[in-house]
Amino acid sequence: MKRKLLGIIDATTYHDDLEELLIHRSLAALPFAGRYRIIDFVLSNMVNSGIRSVAIFPKMQYRSLMDHLGSGKNWDLNRKRDGLFFFPSPVVDSNPNRVGSFDLFAANMDYFYRSTQEYAIISNCYTIINMDYKPILEWHHDMHCDITEIHHRDGRSMEMYLIKTSLLIKLIQSRNETGYTCMRDVVQDMHNEYSICRYDYDGYAVMVDSIASYYDASLNLLKPDVWGNLFVKGQPILTKVKDEPPTxxxxxxxxxxxxxxxxxxxxxxxxxxxxxxxxxxxxxxxxxxxxxxxxxxxxxxxxxxxxxxxxxxxxxxxxxxxxxxxxxxxxxxxxxxxxxxxx
Missing domain, CATH: 2.160.10.10 (Hexapeptide repeat proteins)
Structure with a gap:
Protein backbone atom coordinates (compact mmCIF):
# COMPACT_ATOMS: atom_id res chain seq x y z
CA MET A 1 0.00 0.00 0.00
CA LYS A 2 1.38 3.39 -0.99
CA ARG A 3 1.50 5.71 1.99
CA LYS A 4 1.23 9.44 1.37
CA LEU A 5 3.05 12.18 3.21
CA LEU A 6 2.10 15.75 4.05
CA GLY A 7 5.00 18.21 4.15
CA ILE A 8 5.26 20.86 6.88
CA ILE A 9 8.17 23.31 7.03
CA ASP A 10 8.56 25.51 10.10
CA ALA A 11 10.23 28.67 8.79
CA THR A 12 9.90 30.71 12.00
CA THR A 13 13.34 29.96 13.46
CA TYR A 14 15.68 32.86 14.16
CA HIS A 15 19.27 32.37 15.34
CA ASP A 16 20.91 35.36 17.02
CA ASP A 17 24.32 34.26 15.71
CA LEU A 18 23.06 34.89 12.15
CA GLU A 19 21.67 38.35 12.85
CA GLU A 20 23.95 40.13 10.36
CA LEU A 21 22.48 38.06 7.52
CA LEU A 22 18.85 38.02 8.70
CA ILE A 23 18.09 41.73 8.92
CA HIS A 24 16.21 41.75 5.60
CA ARG A 25 15.21 38.09 5.25
CA SER A 26 14.16 34.96 7.10
CA LEU A 27 16.62 32.14 7.74
CA ALA A 28 14.80 29.99 5.19
CA ALA A 29 15.57 32.55 2.46
CA LEU A 30 19.30 32.84 3.21
CA PRO A 31 21.26 32.45 -0.07
CA PHE A 32 23.43 29.36 -0.35
CA ALA A 33 25.81 27.86 -2.92
CA GLY A 34 25.58 30.78 -5.31
CA ARG A 35 22.15 30.06 -6.73
CA TYR A 36 20.03 28.46 -4.00
CA ARG A 37 18.23 29.43 -0.78
CA ILE A 38 18.54 27.25 2.31
CA ILE A 39 14.89 26.19 2.19
CA ASP A 40 15.47 24.71 -1.28
CA PHE A 41 17.10 21.65 0.27
CA VAL A 42 14.32 20.57 2.63
CA LEU A 43 11.62 21.54 0.11
CA SER A 44 13.33 19.60 -2.69
CA ASN A 45 13.70 16.59 -0.40
CA MET A 46 9.94 16.62 0.12
CA VAL A 47 9.15 16.92 -3.59
CA ASN A 48 11.65 14.19 -4.48
CA SER A 49 9.98 11.97 -1.87
CA GLY A 50 6.64 12.25 -3.68
CA ILE A 51 5.09 14.87 -1.40
CA ARG A 52 2.58 16.98 -3.28
CA SER A 53 1.20 19.15 -0.48
CA VAL A 54 3.61 21.36 1.47
CA ALA A 55 2.72 23.97 4.09
CA ILE A 56 5.27 26.62 5.02
CA PHE A 57 4.89 28.53 8.30
CA PRO A 58 6.98 31.75 8.20
CA LYS A 59 6.95 34.44 10.89
CA MET A 60 8.93 37.59 10.16
CA GLN A 61 10.77 39.07 7.16
CA TYR A 62 9.18 36.55 4.81
CA ARG A 63 8.76 38.75 1.71
CA SER A 64 12.06 37.47 0.28
CA LEU A 65 11.00 33.88 0.94
CA MET A 66 7.63 34.31 -0.77
CA ASP A 67 9.28 36.04 -3.72
CA HIS A 68 11.71 33.15 -4.09
CA LEU A 69 9.12 30.36 -3.90
CA GLY A 70 6.26 32.12 -5.71
CA SER A 71 3.51 29.70 -6.68
CA GLY A 72 5.82 26.71 -6.26
CA LYS A 73 6.09 26.19 -10.04
CA ASN A 74 9.82 25.37 -9.96
CA TRP A 75 9.08 22.57 -7.48
CA ASP A 76 6.02 21.31 -9.41
CA LEU A 77 3.79 22.49 -6.57
CA ASN A 78 1.53 24.87 -8.50
CA ARG A 79 -1.36 22.42 -8.51
CA LYS A 80 -5.15 22.56 -8.62
CA ARG A 81 -5.25 20.08 -5.75
CA ASP A 82 -2.72 20.24 -2.93
CA GLY A 83 0.41 22.25 -3.82
CA LEU A 84 2.33 24.91 -1.88
CA PHE A 85 0.71 26.81 0.99
CA PHE A 86 1.93 29.81 3.03
CA PHE A 87 0.60 30.38 6.52
CA PRO A 88 2.28 33.49 8.03
CA SER A 89 2.32 33.22 11.80
CA PRO A 90 -0.08 35.38 13.84
CA VAL A 91 1.84 34.30 16.95
CA VAL A 92 4.81 36.55 17.72
CA ASP A 93 6.52 34.94 20.69
CA SER A 94 5.44 31.31 20.55
CA ASN A 95 8.29 28.85 21.20
CA PRO A 96 11.23 30.71 19.72
CA ASN A 97 13.61 28.29 17.95
CA ARG A 98 11.38 25.30 18.59
CA VAL A 99 10.28 23.49 15.46
CA GLY A 100 6.66 22.46 15.16
CA SER A 101 4.86 24.93 17.42
CA PHE A 102 1.30 23.74 18.01
CA ASP A 103 0.09 27.34 18.41
CA LEU A 104 1.27 28.07 14.86
CA PHE A 105 -0.52 25.02 13.51
CA ALA A 106 -3.70 25.71 15.51
CA ALA A 107 -4.21 29.00 13.68
CA ASN A 108 -4.55 27.03 10.42
CA MET A 109 -6.41 23.89 11.42
CA ASP A 110 -8.48 23.80 8.24
CA TYR A 111 -5.36 22.84 6.34
CA PHE A 112 -4.86 19.77 8.49
CA TYR A 113 -8.55 18.83 8.53
CA ARG A 114 -8.71 18.92 4.73
CA SER A 115 -5.48 16.99 4.16
CA THR A 116 -5.90 13.51 2.74
CA GLN A 117 -2.35 12.34 3.50
CA GLU A 118 -2.15 9.72 6.26
CA TYR A 119 1.26 10.85 7.54
CA ALA A 120 3.05 14.16 7.99
CA ILE A 121 6.73 15.09 8.01
CA ILE A 122 7.51 18.20 10.07
CA SER A 123 10.87 19.80 9.35
CA ASN A 124 12.99 22.81 10.17
CA CYS A 125 13.97 25.12 7.31
CA TYR A 126 17.72 25.38 7.83
CA THR A 127 19.25 21.94 7.27
CA ILE A 128 21.49 21.41 4.24
CA ILE A 129 20.71 17.82 3.28
CA ASN A 130 19.58 15.55 0.45
CA MET A 131 17.26 12.99 2.04
CA ASP A 132 14.63 10.58 0.75
CA TYR A 133 11.77 10.36 3.26
CA LYS A 134 10.15 7.27 1.72
CA PRO A 135 12.43 4.67 3.38
CA ILE A 136 12.02 6.46 6.71
CA LEU A 137 8.22 6.31 6.37
CA GLU A 138 8.33 2.57 5.68
CA TRP A 139 10.66 2.06 8.67
CA HIS A 140 8.33 4.15 10.85
CA HIS A 141 5.36 2.01 9.84
CA ASP A 142 7.14 -1.33 10.23
CA MET A 143 8.43 -0.37 13.70
CA HIS A 144 4.90 0.62 14.80
CA CYS A 145 6.06 4.07 15.86
CA ASP A 146 3.72 6.89 16.81
CA ILE A 147 6.39 9.55 16.34
CA THR A 148 9.81 9.21 14.73
CA GLU A 149 12.45 11.83 15.45
CA ILE A 150 15.24 11.95 12.88
CA HIS A 151 18.77 12.28 14.28
CA HIS A 152 22.08 12.75 12.57
CA ARG A 153 24.81 10.17 12.99
CA ASP A 154 26.54 12.49 15.49
CA GLY A 155 23.55 12.06 17.83
CA ARG A 156 22.09 15.51 17.31
CA SER A 157 18.37 15.81 16.66
CA MET A 158 17.73 17.32 13.24
CA GLU A 159 14.32 18.53 14.41
CA MET A 160 12.48 16.50 11.80
CA TYR A 161 9.48 14.48 12.94
CA LEU A 162 7.35 11.83 11.25
CA ILE A 163 3.84 11.40 12.63
CA LYS A 164 0.35 10.32 11.62
CA THR A 165 -1.66 13.35 10.55
CA SER A 166 -4.53 12.30 12.84
CA LEU A 167 -2.17 12.17 15.84
CA LEU A 168 -0.73 15.57 14.96
CA ILE A 169 -4.25 17.01 14.93
CA LYS A 170 -4.89 15.43 18.32
CA LEU A 171 -1.70 16.92 19.78
CA ILE A 172 -2.63 20.37 18.47
CA GLN A 173 -6.16 20.19 19.83
CA SER A 174 -5.09 18.94 23.27
CA ARG A 175 -2.09 21.25 23.74
CA ASN A 176 -3.73 23.25 26.56
CA GLU A 177 -4.55 20.08 28.51
CA THR A 178 -1.25 18.27 27.98
CA GLY A 179 1.04 21.29 28.21
CA TYR A 180 2.81 20.21 25.01
CA THR A 181 3.71 23.31 23.01
CA CYS A 182 5.69 21.71 20.19
CA MET A 183 7.02 18.42 18.88
CA ARG A 184 10.12 18.57 21.04
CA ASP A 185 7.99 18.68 24.19
CA VAL A 186 6.29 15.43 23.21
CA VAL A 187 9.40 13.43 22.31
CA GLN A 188 11.30 14.61 25.40
CA ASP A 189 8.52 13.72 27.85
CA MET A 190 9.59 10.42 29.42
CA HIS A 191 6.01 9.81 30.59
CA ASN A 192 4.18 10.36 27.34
CA GLU A 193 1.77 7.69 26.12
CA TYR A 194 3.27 7.36 22.65
CA SER A 195 5.81 5.09 21.03
CA ILE A 196 8.72 7.44 20.25
CA CYS A 197 11.31 6.14 17.78
CA ARG A 198 14.68 7.53 16.77
CA TYR A 199 15.89 7.20 13.21
CA ASP A 200 19.62 7.74 12.72
CA TYR A 201 20.52 9.30 9.38
CA ASP A 202 24.11 8.61 8.33
CA GLY A 203 24.30 10.87 5.28
CA TYR A 204 25.65 14.39 4.94
CA ALA A 205 23.72 17.04 6.85
CA VAL A 206 24.53 20.48 8.29
CA MET A 207 22.23 22.61 10.41
CA VAL A 208 22.97 26.28 9.75
CA ASP A 209 22.61 28.09 13.08
CA SER A 210 25.53 30.56 13.13
CA ILE A 211 27.75 32.61 10.85
CA ALA A 212 30.54 30.07 11.36
CA SER A 213 28.36 27.07 10.43
CA TYR A 214 27.01 28.94 7.39
CA TYR A 215 30.53 29.81 6.25
CA ASP A 216 31.83 26.26 6.79
CA ALA A 217 28.86 24.64 5.06
CA SER A 218 29.26 26.96 2.09
CA LEU A 219 32.99 26.50 1.51
CA ASN A 220 32.76 22.75 2.15
CA LEU A 221 30.83 22.57 -1.12
CA LEU A 222 34.16 23.09 -2.86
CA LYS A 223 35.12 19.57 -1.72
CA PRO A 224 34.07 17.00 -4.36
CA ASP A 225 32.85 14.45 -1.80
CA VAL A 226 30.57 16.96 -0.07
CA TRP A 227 29.22 18.20 -3.39
CA GLY A 228 28.57 14.62 -4.48
CA ASN A 229 26.59 13.87 -1.31
CA LEU A 230 24.34 16.90 -1.74
CA PHE A 231 23.75 17.02 -5.47
CA VAL A 232 22.67 13.49 -6.30
CA LYS A 233 21.51 12.20 -9.66
CA GLY A 234 17.78 11.52 -9.52
CA GLN A 235 17.32 13.70 -6.44
CA PRO A 236 17.85 17.24 -7.72
CA ILE A 237 17.91 20.31 -5.52
CA LEU A 238 15.36 22.59 -7.17
CA THR A 239 15.38 26.36 -7.04
CA LYS A 240 13.94 29.46 -8.68
CA VAL A 241 14.92 29.56 -12.34
CA LYS A 242 16.51 32.77 -13.57
CA ASP A 243 17.38 33.36 -17.20
CA GLU A 244 20.82 34.94 -17.19
CA PRO A 245 23.77 34.89 -19.59
CA PRO A 246 26.89 32.82 -18.86
CA THR A 247 29.61 34.39 -16.74
Whole structure:
Protein backbone atom coordinates (compact mmCIF):
# COMPACT_ATOMS: atom_id res chain seq x y z
CA MET A 1 0.00 0.00 0.00
CA LYS A 2 1.38 3.39 -0.99
CA ARG A 3 1.50 5.71 1.99
CA LYS A 4 1.23 9.44 1.37
CA LEU A 5 3.05 12.18 3.21
CA LEU A 6 2.10 15.75 4.05
CA GLY A 7 5.00 18.21 4.15
CA ILE A 8 5.26 20.86 6.88
CA ILE A 9 8.17 23.31 7.03
CA ASP A 10 8.56 25.51 10.10
CA ALA A 11 10.23 28.67 8.79
CA THR A 12 9.90 30.71 12.00
CA THR A 13 13.34 29.96 13.46
CA TYR A 14 15.68 32.86 14.16
CA HIS A 15 19.27 32.37 15.34
CA ASP A 16 20.91 35.36 17.02
CA ASP A 17 24.32 34.26 15.71
CA LEU A 18 23.06 34.89 12.15
CA GLU A 19 21.67 38.35 12.85
CA GLU A 20 23.95 40.13 10.36
CA LEU A 21 22.48 38.06 7.52
CA LEU A 22 18.85 38.02 8.70
CA ILE A 23 18.09 41.73 8.92
CA HIS A 24 16.21 41.75 5.60
CA ARG A 25 15.21 38.09 5.25
CA SER A 26 14.16 34.96 7.10
CA LEU A 27 16.62 32.14 7.74
CA ALA A 28 14.80 29.99 5.19
CA ALA A 29 15.57 32.55 2.46
CA LEU A 30 19.30 32.84 3.21
CA PRO A 31 21.26 32.45 -0.07
CA PHE A 32 23.43 29.36 -0.35
CA ALA A 33 25.81 27.86 -2.92
CA GLY A 34 25.58 30.78 -5.31
CA ARG A 35 22.15 30.06 -6.73
CA TYR A 36 20.03 28.46 -4.00
CA ARG A 37 18.23 29.43 -0.78
CA ILE A 38 18.54 27.25 2.31
CA ILE A 39 14.89 26.19 2.19
CA ASP A 40 15.47 24.71 -1.28
CA PHE A 41 17.10 21.65 0.27
CA VAL A 42 14.32 20.57 2.63
CA LEU A 43 11.62 21.54 0.11
CA SER A 44 13.33 19.60 -2.69
CA ASN A 45 13.70 16.59 -0.40
CA MET A 46 9.94 16.62 0.12
CA VAL A 47 9.15 16.92 -3.59
CA ASN A 48 11.65 14.19 -4.48
CA SER A 49 9.98 11.97 -1.87
CA GLY A 50 6.64 12.25 -3.68
CA ILE A 51 5.09 14.87 -1.40
CA ARG A 52 2.58 16.98 -3.28
CA SER A 53 1.20 19.15 -0.48
CA VAL A 54 3.61 21.36 1.47
CA ALA A 55 2.72 23.97 4.09
CA ILE A 56 5.27 26.62 5.02
CA PHE A 57 4.89 28.53 8.30
CA PRO A 58 6.98 31.75 8.20
CA LYS A 59 6.95 34.44 10.89
CA MET A 60 8.93 37.59 10.16
CA GLN A 61 10.77 39.07 7.16
CA TYR A 62 9.18 36.55 4.81
CA ARG A 63 8.76 38.75 1.71
CA SER A 64 12.06 37.47 0.28
CA LEU A 65 11.00 33.88 0.94
CA MET A 66 7.63 34.31 -0.77
CA ASP A 67 9.28 36.04 -3.72
CA HIS A 68 11.71 33.15 -4.09
CA LEU A 69 9.12 30.36 -3.90
CA GLY A 70 6.26 32.12 -5.71
CA SER A 71 3.51 29.70 -6.68
CA GLY A 72 5.82 26.71 -6.26
CA LYS A 73 6.09 26.19 -10.04
CA ASN A 74 9.82 25.37 -9.96
CA TRP A 75 9.08 22.57 -7.48
CA ASP A 76 6.02 21.31 -9.41
CA LEU A 77 3.79 22.49 -6.57
CA ASN A 78 1.53 24.87 -8.50
CA ARG A 79 -1.36 22.42 -8.51
CA LYS A 80 -5.15 22.56 -8.62
CA ARG A 81 -5.25 20.08 -5.75
CA ASP A 82 -2.72 20.24 -2.93
CA GLY A 83 0.41 22.25 -3.82
CA LEU A 84 2.33 24.91 -1.88
CA PHE A 85 0.71 26.81 0.99
CA PHE A 86 1.93 29.81 3.03
CA PHE A 87 0.60 30.38 6.52
CA PRO A 88 2.28 33.49 8.03
CA SER A 89 2.32 33.22 11.80
CA PRO A 90 -0.08 35.38 13.84
CA VAL A 91 1.84 34.30 16.95
CA VAL A 92 4.81 36.55 17.72
CA ASP A 93 6.52 34.94 20.69
CA SER A 94 5.44 31.31 20.55
CA ASN A 95 8.29 28.85 21.20
CA PRO A 96 11.23 30.71 19.72
CA ASN A 97 13.61 28.29 17.95
CA ARG A 98 11.38 25.30 18.59
CA VAL A 99 10.28 23.49 15.46
CA GLY A 100 6.66 22.46 15.16
CA SER A 101 4.86 24.93 17.42
CA PHE A 102 1.30 23.74 18.01
CA ASP A 103 0.09 27.34 18.41
CA LEU A 104 1.27 28.07 14.86
CA PHE A 105 -0.52 25.02 13.51
CA ALA A 106 -3.70 25.71 15.51
CA ALA A 107 -4.21 29.00 13.68
CA ASN A 108 -4.55 27.03 10.42
CA MET A 109 -6.41 23.89 11.42
CA ASP A 110 -8.48 23.80 8.24
CA TYR A 111 -5.36 22.84 6.34
CA PHE A 112 -4.86 19.77 8.49
CA TYR A 113 -8.55 18.83 8.53
CA ARG A 114 -8.71 18.92 4.73
CA SER A 115 -5.48 16.99 4.16
CA THR A 116 -5.90 13.51 2.74
CA GLN A 117 -2.35 12.34 3.50
CA GLU A 118 -2.15 9.72 6.26
CA TYR A 119 1.26 10.85 7.54
CA ALA A 120 3.05 14.16 7.99
CA ILE A 121 6.73 15.09 8.01
CA ILE A 122 7.51 18.20 10.07
CA SER A 123 10.87 19.80 9.35
CA ASN A 124 12.99 22.81 10.17
CA CYS A 125 13.97 25.12 7.31
CA TYR A 126 17.72 25.38 7.83
CA THR A 127 19.25 21.94 7.27
CA ILE A 128 21.49 21.41 4.24
CA ILE A 129 20.71 17.82 3.28
CA ASN A 130 19.58 15.55 0.45
CA MET A 131 17.26 12.99 2.04
CA ASP A 132 14.63 10.58 0.75
CA TYR A 133 11.77 10.36 3.26
CA LYS A 134 10.15 7.27 1.72
CA PRO A 135 12.43 4.67 3.38
CA ILE A 136 12.02 6.46 6.71
CA LEU A 137 8.22 6.31 6.37
CA GLU A 138 8.33 2.57 5.68
CA TRP A 139 10.66 2.06 8.67
CA HIS A 140 8.33 4.15 10.85
CA HIS A 141 5.36 2.01 9.84
CA ASP A 142 7.14 -1.33 10.23
CA MET A 143 8.43 -0.37 13.70
CA HIS A 144 4.90 0.62 14.80
CA CYS A 145 6.06 4.07 15.86
CA ASP A 146 3.72 6.89 16.81
CA ILE A 147 6.39 9.55 16.34
CA THR A 148 9.81 9.21 14.73
CA GLU A 149 12.45 11.83 15.45
CA ILE A 150 15.24 11.95 12.88
CA HIS A 151 18.77 12.28 14.28
CA HIS A 152 22.08 12.75 12.57
CA ARG A 153 24.81 10.17 12.99
CA ASP A 154 26.54 12.49 15.49
CA GLY A 155 23.55 12.06 17.83
CA ARG A 156 22.09 15.51 17.31
CA SER A 157 18.37 15.81 16.66
CA MET A 158 17.73 17.32 13.24
CA GLU A 159 14.32 18.53 14.41
CA MET A 160 12.48 16.50 11.80
CA TYR A 161 9.48 14.48 12.94
CA LEU A 162 7.35 11.83 11.25
CA ILE A 163 3.84 11.40 12.63
CA LYS A 164 0.35 10.32 11.62
CA THR A 165 -1.66 13.35 10.55
CA SER A 166 -4.53 12.30 12.84
CA LEU A 167 -2.17 12.17 15.84
CA LEU A 168 -0.73 15.57 14.96
CA ILE A 169 -4.25 17.01 14.93
CA LYS A 170 -4.89 15.43 18.32
CA LEU A 171 -1.70 16.92 19.78
CA ILE A 172 -2.63 20.37 18.47
CA GLN A 173 -6.16 20.19 19.83
CA SER A 174 -5.09 18.94 23.27
CA ARG A 175 -2.09 21.25 23.74
CA ASN A 176 -3.73 23.25 26.56
CA GLU A 177 -4.55 20.08 28.51
CA THR A 178 -1.25 18.27 27.98
CA GLY A 179 1.04 21.29 28.21
CA TYR A 180 2.81 20.21 25.01
CA THR A 181 3.71 23.31 23.01
CA CYS A 182 5.69 21.71 20.19
CA MET A 183 7.02 18.42 18.88
CA ARG A 184 10.12 18.57 21.04
CA ASP A 185 7.99 18.68 24.19
CA VAL A 186 6.29 15.43 23.21
CA VAL A 187 9.40 13.43 22.31
CA GLN A 188 11.30 14.61 25.40
CA ASP A 189 8.52 13.72 27.85
CA MET A 190 9.59 10.42 29.42
CA HIS A 191 6.01 9.81 30.59
CA ASN A 192 4.18 10.36 27.34
CA GLU A 193 1.77 7.69 26.12
CA TYR A 194 3.27 7.36 22.65
CA SER A 195 5.81 5.09 21.03
CA ILE A 196 8.72 7.44 20.25
CA CYS A 197 11.31 6.14 17.78
CA ARG A 198 14.68 7.53 16.77
CA TYR A 199 15.89 7.20 13.21
CA ASP A 200 19.62 7.74 12.72
CA TYR A 201 20.52 9.30 9.38
CA ASP A 202 24.11 8.61 8.33
CA GLY A 203 24.30 10.87 5.28
CA TYR A 204 25.65 14.39 4.94
CA ALA A 205 23.72 17.04 6.85
CA VAL A 206 24.53 20.48 8.29
CA MET A 207 22.23 22.61 10.41
CA VAL A 208 22.97 26.28 9.75
CA ASP A 209 22.61 28.09 13.08
CA SER A 210 25.53 30.56 13.13
CA ILE A 211 27.75 32.61 10.85
CA ALA A 212 30.54 30.07 11.36
CA SER A 213 28.36 27.07 10.43
CA TYR A 214 27.01 28.94 7.39
CA TYR A 215 30.53 29.81 6.25
CA ASP A 216 31.83 26.26 6.79
CA ALA A 217 28.86 24.64 5.06
CA SER A 218 29.26 26.96 2.09
CA LEU A 219 32.99 26.50 1.51
CA ASN A 220 32.76 22.75 2.15
CA LEU A 221 30.83 22.57 -1.12
CA LEU A 222 34.16 23.09 -2.86
CA LYS A 223 35.12 19.57 -1.72
CA PRO A 224 34.07 17.00 -4.36
CA ASP A 225 32.85 14.45 -1.80
CA VAL A 226 30.57 16.96 -0.07
CA TRP A 227 29.22 18.20 -3.39
CA GLY A 228 28.57 14.62 -4.48
CA ASN A 229 26.59 13.87 -1.31
CA LEU A 230 24.34 16.90 -1.74
CA PHE A 231 23.75 17.02 -5.47
CA VAL A 232 22.67 13.49 -6.30
CA LYS A 233 21.51 12.20 -9.66
CA GLY A 234 17.78 11.52 -9.52
CA GLN A 235 17.32 13.70 -6.44
CA PRO A 236 17.85 17.24 -7.72
CA ILE A 237 17.91 20.31 -5.52
CA LEU A 238 15.36 22.59 -7.17
CA THR A 239 15.38 26.36 -7.04
CA LYS A 240 13.94 29.46 -8.68
CA VAL A 241 14.92 29.56 -12.34
CA LYS A 242 16.51 32.77 -13.57
CA ASP A 243 17.38 33.36 -17.20
CA GLU A 244 20.82 34.94 -17.19
CA PRO A 245 23.77 34.89 -19.59
CA PRO A 246 26.89 32.82 -18.86
CA THR A 247 29.61 34.39 -16.74
CA UNK A 248 32.21 36.36 -18.68
CA UNK A 249 35.86 35.79 -17.81
CA UNK A 250 37.91 38.71 -19.07
CA UNK A 251 41.51 38.46 -20.23
CA UNK A 252 43.84 38.32 -17.23
CA UNK A 253 41.26 36.86 -14.83
CA UNK A 254 42.15 33.78 -12.75
CA UNK A 255 39.74 31.40 -10.99
CA UNK A 256 40.81 28.49 -8.78
CA UNK A 257 38.63 25.99 -6.89
CA UNK A 258 35.56 28.21 -6.86
CA UNK A 259 31.86 28.15 -7.74
CA UNK A 260 30.76 30.97 -10.05
CA UNK A 261 27.06 31.44 -10.85
CA UNK A 262 25.65 32.90 -14.08
CA UNK A 263 25.71 36.53 -15.14
CA UNK A 264 29.02 37.53 -13.54
CA UNK A 265 31.90 39.51 -15.03
CA UNK A 266 35.29 38.42 -13.66
CA UNK A 267 38.38 40.55 -14.23
CA UNK A 268 40.37 39.72 -11.09
CA UNK A 269 41.47 36.63 -9.15
CA UNK A 270 39.03 34.33 -7.35
CA UNK A 271 40.24 31.44 -5.15
CA UNK A 272 38.33 29.04 -2.89
CA UNK A 273 35.21 31.19 -3.06
CA UNK A 274 31.53 31.08 -3.93
CA UNK A 275 30.28 33.85 -6.22
CA UNK A 276 26.55 34.34 -6.77
CA UNK A 277 24.68 35.62 -9.83
CA UNK A 278 25.42 38.98 -11.39
CA UNK A 279 28.61 39.79 -9.44
CA UNK A 280 31.20 42.10 -11.01
CA UNK A 281 34.85 41.81 -9.99
CA UNK A 282 37.29 44.48 -11.20
CA UNK A 283 40.85 44.28 -12.46
CA UNK A 284 43.50 43.48 -9.88
CA UNK A 285 40.91 42.44 -7.29
CA UNK A 286 41.78 39.34 -5.26
CA UNK A 287 38.94 37.34 -3.66
CA UNK A 288 40.00 34.43 -1.43
CA UNK A 289 37.93 32.17 0.86
CA UNK A 290 34.88 34.38 0.41
CA UNK A 291 31.11 34.16 -0.07
CA UNK A 292 29.85 36.89 -2.40
CA UNK A 293 26.09 37.16 -2.83
CA UNK A 294 24.04 38.40 -5.74
CA UNK A 295 24.82 41.60 -7.69
CA UNK A 296 27.77 42.74 -5.58
CA UNK A 297 30.23 45.10 -7.22
CA UNK A 298 33.90 44.69 -6.33
CA UNK A 299 36.05 47.41 -7.82
CA UNK A 300 39.68 47.41 -8.95
CA UNK A 301 42.46 46.49 -6.54
CA UNK A 302 40.18 45.18 -3.79
CA UNK A 303 41.56 42.42 -1.54
CA UNK A 304 39.05 40.23 0.33
CA UNK A 305 39.95 37.23 2.48
CA UNK A 306 37.42 35.26 4.55
CA UNK A 307 34.64 37.75 3.92
CA UNK A 308 30.88 37.36 3.42
CA UNK A 309 29.33 40.03 1.21
CA UNK A 310 25.54 40.15 1.40
CA UNK A 311 23.52 41.11 -1.69
CA UNK A 312 24.02 44.40 -3.52
CA UNK A 313 27.20 45.38 -1.66
CA UNK A 314 29.66 47.73 -3.34
CA UNK A 315 33.32 47.49 -2.35
CA UNK A 316 35.28 50.52 -3.52
CA UNK A 317 38.67 50.40 -5.23
CA UNK A 318 41.65 49.61 -3.03
CA UNK A 319 39.63 48.33 -0.08
CA UNK A 320 41.10 45.48 2.00
CA UNK A 321 38.87 43.35 4.24
CA UNK A 322 39.66 40.13 6.08
CA UNK A 323 38.25 37.86 8.76
CA UNK A 324 38.87 34.40 10.18
CA UNK A 325 37.24 31.03 9.61
CA UNK A 326 35.62 31.27 13.05
CA UNK A 327 34.62 34.90 12.55
CA UNK A 328 34.29 35.87 8.87
CA UNK A 329 34.01 39.59 8.12
CA UNK A 330 30.34 40.21 7.20
CA UNK A 331 29.19 43.18 5.11
CA UNK A 332 25.48 43.89 5.33
CA UNK A 333 23.13 43.90 2.35
CA UNK A 334 23.10 47.00 0.19
CA UNK A 335 25.97 48.81 1.94
CA UNK A 336 29.18 50.35 0.66
CA UNK A 337 32.66 49.52 1.83
CA UNK A 338 35.50 51.91 1.02
CA UNK A 339 39.22 52.14 1.72
CA UNK A 340 38.74 55.28 3.82
CA UNK A 341 36.15 53.54 5.99
CA UNK A 342 38.67 50.85 6.94
CA UNK A 343 41.73 53.03 7.40
Missing amino acids: KYEKGSLVKNSMIANGCVINGTVENSIISRGVKIGKGAVIKNCIVMQKCQIEEGVHLDTVILDKDVRVEAGTRLSGTAHLPFVVRKGTKQGALMNS
